Amino acid sequence: MASKSIKPLVITKDNGSKFTIDYGVLRRAHLTLRALNHPIRKQMLEIMESKKKVNVTEIYGKLKLEQSVASQHLAILRRAGVAKASREGKFIWYTADKKRLEEINNLIQDLAQDE
Numbered sequence: 498m499a500s501k502s503i504k505p506l507v508i509t510k511d512n513g514s515k516f517t518i519d520y521g522v523l524r525r526a527h528l529t530l531r532a533l534n535h536p537i538r539k540q541m542l543e544i545m546e547s548k549k550k551v552n553v554t555e556i557y558g559k560l561k562l563e564q565s566v567a568s569q570h571l572a573i574l575r576r577a578g579v580a581k582a583s584r585e586g587k588f589i590w591y592t593a594d595k596k597r598l599e600e601i602n603n604l605i606q607d608l609a610q611d612e
């Protein structure tokens with residue numbers, strides 16, 4: 498069964514110009530922020546930052562997690578675009594995507610500002 502598409506919200510400004518809130522984009526943004534706002538994933542990003550690159554074995558060992566749990570959290574970080582994975586031989590190395598994290602941080606700062 499196909500998911501029902503939600504109609505975008507069109508807003509008309511006082512000057513007559515319009516902008517659209519796309520709920521699909523809003524949902525993806527929500528999932529990205531949610532990925533960052535999880536204690537285990539925060540710790541994973543801190544490990545990536547301190548070690549520059551890390552594999553899943555180091556992460557689950559340091560955080561005392563099951564390997565499958567660590568892998569699931571890493572997949573969420575990758576889908577959110579805040580962690581990158583690269584293969585070297587039989588190892589997959591993870592790094593924090595600092596450019597993406599900076600973009601997200603700037604957006605959060607902008608959203609949190611009082612008018």
